[in-house]
Amino acid sequence: MAKVIGIDLGTTNSVVAFVEGGKPTVIPNAEGSRLTPSAVAFTQDGQILVGELAKRQAILNPERTILSIKRHMGTNYKIRIDNKEYTPQEISAMILRKLKEDAEAYLGEKVEKAVITVPAYFNDAQRQATKEAGVIAGLDVMRIINEPTASSLAYGLDKEGTQTILVYDLGGGTFDVSILEIGEGVFEVKATSGDTHLGGDDYDQRIINFLVEEFKRKEGIDLSQDRMVLQRLKEAAEKAKIELSSLMATEINLPFITATNSGPKHMNITLTRAQFEAMTKDLTERTREPIYRALSDAKLDPSRIDKVLLVGGSTRMPAVQRLVKEIFNKEPRKDINPDECVALGAAIQAAVLAGEIRDVVLLDVTPLSLGIETLGGVFTRMIERNTTIPVSKSEIFTTAVDNQTAVEIHVLQGERPMAADNLSLGKFILDGIPPAPRGVPKIQVTFDIDANGIVHVSAKDLATNKEQRITVKGGTGLSKEEIDRMVKEAQAHAEEDRRKREEIEARNQLDGLIYTAEKLVKDAGGKVSQDLLDGLNKTIEEVKSSDKSDLDKIKELTNKLNDAIYKVSTELYAKASAQQTSTESPPENQQQDSNGGKNEGTIDTDYKVQ
Amino acid sequence: MEEELKENLPAEDIAMIKEQYKELEDKFLRLAADFDNYRKRMAREIEELKDVIRIELIRSLLPLLDDIERAFSSIPADRDDGIRDGIEMIMKNFQDWLTSQGVKTIEISDDIFDPKYHEVVVVEEDENIDKDKVEELRTGYTLNDRVIRPTMVKIIKKVKEGN
Numbered sequence: 001m002a003k004v005i006g007i008d009l010g011t012t013n014s015v016v017a018f019v020e021g022g023k024p025t026v027i028p029n030a031e032g033s034r035l036t037p038s039a040v041a042f043t044q045d046g047q048i049l050v051g052e053l054a055k056r057q058a059i060l061n062p063e064r065t066i067l068s069i070k071r072h073m074g075t076n077y078k079i080r081i082d083n084k085e086y087t088p089q090e091i092s093a094m095i096l097r098k099l100k101e102d103a104e105a106y107l108g109e110k111v112e113k114a115v116i117t118v119p120a121y122f123n124d125a126q127r128q129a130t131k132e133a134g135v136i137a138g139l140d141v142m143r144i145i146n147e148p149t150a151s152s153l154a155y156g157l158d159k160e161g162t163q164t165i166l167v168y169d170l171g172g173g174t175f176d177v178s179i180l181e182i183g184e185g186v187f188e189v190k191a192t193s194g195d196t197h198l199g200g201d202d203y204d205q206r207i208i209n210f211l212v213e214e215f216k217r218k219e220g221i222d223l224s225q226d227r228m229v230l231q232r233l234k235e236a237a238e239k240a241k242i243e244l245s246s247l248m249a250t251e252i253n254l255p256f257i258t259a260t261n262s263g264p265k266h267m268n269i270t271l272t273r274a275q276f277e278a279m280t281k282d283l284t285e286r287t288r289e290p291i292y293r294a295l296s297d298a299k300l301d302p303s304r305i306d307k308v309l310l311v312g313g314s315t316r317m318p319a320v321q322r323l324v325k326e327i328f329n330k331e332p333r334k335d336i337n338p339d340e341c342v343a344l345g346a347a348i349q350a351a352v353l354a355g356e357i358r359d360v361v362l363l364d365v366t367p368l369s370l371g372i373e374t375l376g377g378v379f380t381r382m383i384e385r386n387t388t389i390p391v392s393k394s395e396i397f398t399t400a401v402d403n404q405t406a407v408e409i410h411v412l413q414g415e416r417p418m419a420a421d422n423l424s425l426g427k428f429i430l431d432g433i434p435p436a437p438r439g440v441p442k443i444q445v446t447f448d449i450d451a452n453g454i455v456h457v458s459a460k461d462l463a464t465n466k467e468q469r470i471t472v473k474g475g476t477g478l479s480k481e482e483i484d485r486m487v488k489e490a491q492a493h494a495e496e497d498r499r500k501r502e503e504i505e506a507r508n509q510l511d512g513l514i515y516t517a518e519k520l521v522k523d524a525g526g527k528v529s530q531d532l533l534d535g536l537n538k539t540i541e542e543v544k545s546s547d548k549s550d551l552d553k554i555k556e557l558t559n560k561l562n563d564a565i566y567k568v569s570t571e572l573y574a575k576a577s578a579q580q581t582s583t584e585s586p587p588e589n590q591q592q593d594s595n596g597g598k599n600e601g602t603i604d605t606d607y608k609v610q
Numbered sequence: 611m612e613e614e615l616k617e618n619l620p621a622e623d624i625a626m627i628k629e630q631y632k633e634l635e636d637k638f639l640r641l642a643a644d645f646d647n648y649r650k651r652m653a654r655e656i657e658e659l660k661d662v663i664r665i666e667l668i669r670s671l672l673p674l675l676d677d678i679e680r681a682f683s684s685i686p687a688d689r690d691d692g693i694r695d696g697i698e699m700i701m702k703n704f705q706d707w708l709t710s711q712g713v714k715t716i717e718i719s720d721d722i723f724d725p726k727y728h729e730v731v732v733v734e735e736d737e738n739i740d741k742d743k744v745e746e747l748r749t750g751y752t753l754n755d756r757v758i759r760p761t762m763v764k765i766i767k768k769v770k771e772g773n
Contacts, residue, residue, distance in 0.1 A: 021644050032662060032756065041725075049725055056729040060765050108651075227732040228747050231762065256680035264684040 004113040004142070004354040005103050006346025008150070009092060009130065011070040012172035012199070014038050015343035016099040018107065019351035024154065024344040029102040035339060036102075040094045041065040042081045050098040066091050068173065071196070073118075073133075074126030089129045093136035100137055114139045115350040117342050120146040120178040121192040142353045148178035149187045150345030151311045154336050158185050163306035166294070168324055168332070169342075170287065171312035173199040177290045179298045179305070191297035193290035198283065200241075200314040206280050207237035207271070211252060214269050221258060221265065229257060244273045245316045277319045284319045291327060308332040313339045364389050367483040370447055370455060373410040373419035375400050376504035382447045385415065385487075392448040396462075399433070399441050406431035407443055409459045411472060415490030417501040423478075423486070430459040430468040438515065499551070506554045513561050514540060520568055528571045539564040665758050668713060668751070672759060675704050676748060708751065716750035716761045723765060727757060732764040739768050 006024070008015045013035040017026045029036045031052050041054035042064045049057065058065040064081055072088040079086045096116070104111050116139075118130050127144050134141035148167035152158065157165060162183035169176040176194040180187050211233050212224050223229045236252050243250040254267040277284075295302060308324055310332045315321065324332045336344065365388050371381040374397070382393050399407065408429050414422025433441050442462040449455050458469035478486075490497070517540050521533055543557045619627075678701050685694045716727045721744045723730065731747060743766040750761030 020648060021641070032658075032665075043725075053725040056760060057723070057725040058730075060723065060730040060733055108647075228762070228764075231731045255677045256684055259684060264680075 002110045002112050003103075003107050004115070004347075004350040004356070005100070005111050006150070006343055006348065006350045007096065007099055007114055007116045008147070008340075008343035008346060009070065009095065009116055009118075009133075010038055010171065010342075011068050011174050012038060012201075013339075014095055014099060015340055016103050017340065017343040017347035018103065019347050019356060024347040024351075026340050026343060027103045027106045029098070030105065036095070036099060038070065038095050039065065039067050040069070040091050048094060050094050069095075074123065074129040087129075089133040090136060092130065092133035096133055096137035096139060100139060112138075112140050113142050113350065113354060115143050115145055115346045115353065116141055117145055117147045117150045117346050119176055119192070119194075120148050120180075120189045121176070121194070122146075142350060145346065145349055146178070146180075146187070146189060147176070147311075147342045148180055148189070148309075150342045150349065151309050152180060152182060152187065152345065153348045154341045154345035155307075155309060155333055157182055157307065158187070164190070164300065164304060165307045165309060166291070166305045166328070167309045167311055168287070168291070168315065168320075169194075169311040170314040170320060171199050172201055172314070173197065175199060175287055175290065175312075177287075177294045179294050179300065190300070191294040193294040193297070195286055195290060198286055199312075202283050203241055203280050203314065203317070204234065204237045206283070207240055207276070208233045210271070210275075210279055211237065211267065211269060215257070215267055219265055221260065223258060226258070232257070240271055241276070241317075244271070244276050245318060248273050273318070280319070284317075284323055287320070288323065288327070302328050309341075310334040311338050311341045364451075364453060366391075366449060366453075367478065368413045368423075368486060369415055370411070370413045370425075370449070372397075372445060372457075373412060376508050377419050378501060378504055379412055379414070379417055379419040379422055382445070383449065389449045389453065390451045392446065394444055394446040397443045397445055398439050399436070399443075400438055402437050403435040404438065404441075405433045405435055407433065407459065409445060409457065409468075409470070411455070411457050411470065414486055416493060417497045418504075421489075421493070421497070425455065425472045426457075426470050428457075428459070428468050428470045430461060430466065432464060432466050433461050434463055503551045503554065506551055506558065507548055510543070510548065510554055510558050510561070513558060513565070514543060517561055517565050520565060524568055524572055527575060528568055532568050532571060536564045536568050661754055661756060664711065665753055665756060668708070668711065668753065669758050672751070675701070675708075678704060712753055713758065714752050716752060716757075718744050718746055718761065718763065723763065727752075727760055728763045729760040730765050731762050734764065734766045735769045736766050737769055739766065742767050 003018050005016055005018045005027070008017075014037075015026060015035060016029075017024050019025070026034045028034050029051060033052065036051040037055050039051060039054035039058065041049040041057055041061060043049060043057070043061065044064075054065055058067070066079060069088050069091045073092065075088065077088055079088075079091060096114075100111055100114070114134060116130055116134055118127055122130070131141045131144055147169065148165075151167050151169070152165060157163065160182075162181070164179065164181050167176070167178045167180065169178070174194065174196055175198040176192065178192045179190040181190055182188075208230070212222070215221060215223055223233065232254055236254060240250045240252055249270055249272040252267060252269045252271060256264045257267040258265050295305075305328055308328050308330065310321065310324065315334060315338050321332065321334070365386050366383060367385060369381045369385045370383045371379050374380045382395060383391060397407075406429055408427055410419065410427045411425045412419055412422040413425055416422050430443065433443070444460045444462055446458045446460070447455065448457075455472040456469060457472070458467055460467040517536060521537055521540070524533065539561055543561050546553070546557055548554050548557065678697065682694070682697045682701055685697065687694075718728070721742060723742075723744050727750060728744070729750075736743075745764040745766065746761055747764050748762035751758040
């Protein structure tokens with residue numbers, strides 16, 4: 001079945017998206033960009049250029065380059081090129097055809113059906129013209145939907161019950177406000193308002209003007225007449241505007257911006273966010289009145305708006321977000337890329353109409369990480385949070401002490417590194433492990449979460465194949481609030497938890513090293529000088545009886561013990577190589593032991609001996 | 611299996627189960643196909659992404675080269691204290707690095723304007739030329755046939771006398 005697409009046919013830019021595996025995705029155009037300028041040009045030699053290419057030649061060919069055709073949709077406006085007349089829908093069709101062809105190239109299959117969006121205020125003639133444009137472009141237009149409706153779909157608001165939402169859409173050149181009522185999957189437009197000539201480009205222009213004036217004031221030179229310089233200023237202005245959405249100040253450094261008889265001149269101007277907001281305050285304020293007009297048309301008080309969605313690239317500006325927050329006294333939704341939101345929603349609508357969404361298997365994720373408690377009370381993660389289920393994962397663990405015949409598997413969920421801070425889901429014991437030195441037994445622990453979110457945990461001794469298991473029903477059945485709280489707590493305690501864990505790991509390592517050292521004393525008996533062995537024994541006793549409460553102290557003890565071990569093993573090596581021919585080389589064994597504290601690949605689990 | 615069902619279940623239940631089986635199989639096949647296509651496209655996209663990331667990086671470095679070039683051309687040609695030569699060497703090192711990355715300079719041939727590679731920022735008119743001229747204002751570059759940035763050009767249009 002051919003893919004269906006959703007198209008945001010914008011005044012300045014257009015975007016195309018499709019749904020895959022239940023998720024909408026933007027399709028990049030042939031030039032590799034996710035936004036395609038809504039520009040069409042007829043070259044002198046009869047070619048038709050669409051998008052970026054049309055823009056690049058616009059000033060050479062202004063009377064044959066068409067920008068913002070959307071403003072003329074549904075009117076009798078005609079464009080005359082070489083004695084041929086074009087309707088707005090024919091021009092729009094050229095843009096749609098490029099989007100369709102680029103989508104086909106990207107998807108590797110034919111695209112026939114599409115959903116196209118229009119502003120909520122478009123009348124029947126304008127909607128009809130948009131539909132015609134689609135048909136001319138060779139698309140079966142399944143439906144024309146409102147841009148704010150598409151945004152609501154992108155945010156999944158249709159699934160949240162009856163509510164009133166306001167969509168604040170500030171794009172490159174137009175501003176739209178729409179109030180919608182959503183209930184039972186039905187979208188009703190209650191009011192629309194806006195400003196057809198207000199957008200991000202106006203903000204850029206303010207910065208350019210500021211730079212020109214500043215330079216004139218400082219250097220007495222007017223830069224506004226030089227096209228090439230203006231081009232540099234335009235690029236710098238847009239970059240500064242974007243930076244000021246995340247930084248409090250930005251530097252505009254343009255060396256060799258111009259030259260006089262006395263030599264080259266450079267531009268070096270610092271622009272703070274406060275300055276930028278002051279010089280564009282009137283632009284941002286111009287969005288206030290349409291909001292109130294829409295509210296009054298819908299006979300609603302700001303407090304009656306359940307959600308506010310920010311759409312359009314210019315809503316990334318903090319001043320815009322502040323204004324919206326101030327009016328509605330609530331955080332607006334802005335988590336979906338505001339440039340792509342409308343196209344993503346259109347793609348969802350297209351997939352629903354084509355019956356694709358229904359066929360999608362809805363996959364769930366684990367809201368919190370799952371794992372087990374290991375040596376020293378550490379929480380060892382087996383399945384990370386946000387993993388799509390069903391999923392299954394195995395890991396091999398081992399014992400913590402010699403001759404340990406049973407292990408306790410403590411299953412937990414949460415985001416904190418220490419087991420005690422997480423939520424216990426259950427425990428079980430695997431016994432009957434044949435006695436062996438620590439680190440030798442192999443115990444395979446398997447986590448399996450089925451499609452219903454039920455967690456099965458099993459532990460198997462690979463030597464005897466003896467197995468125990470536990471099933472945690474509703475293990476992930478926490479409320480959204482509880483999950484959020486747990487995730488937030490983990491973030492808040494991140495630093496302190498990291499230190500605690502580091503300390504325990506260091507202590508585990510030291511314990512392993514003591515074990516290694518004691519083994520070395522036994523193995524090396526009679527093979528090295530008694531003095532050395534006594535020295536090592538003394539160090540072991542000292543380390544054992546020392547206070548191991550802080551990390552630095554543990555590290556110091558670890559180094560001390562390591563030194564004592566090295567002294568013994570060095571002599572052992574030296575002796576061994578002297579009598580190389582006589583015995584199987586024991587040093588190999590020793591070497592392994594001296595690394596033992598690191599426990600390559602296996603993790604001791606805190607299995608208590610029964 | 612089929613035999614067993616026939617024995618124990620009424621015909622309409624069997625029909626329903628068959629229907630459900632078909633539906634599930636269809637869902638499964640669609641998902642498997644979606645995933646397979648996704649995997650293929652990801653493999654292709656990762657390849658392309660390597661270029662895209664390099665293009666982004668190189669594009670963000672180009673203004674520095676522009677500045678070095680501006681610095682160089684602002685030094686009088688007769689200055690011989692070594693500064694000019696030094697700047698020229700920095701410029702050359704930068705350009706050599708671009709070449710080693712596979713970056714190519716966009717050339718303007720025969721004064722032909724091509725919007726695929728050129729962007730017009732200035733248009734002028736002249737009576738005293740034979741045909742339209744295309745002048746480079748800022749160098750453009752490509753990587754593997756993808757435009758990193760188009761060459762910025764000035765076009766001088768030939769106009770007839772008395773026009």
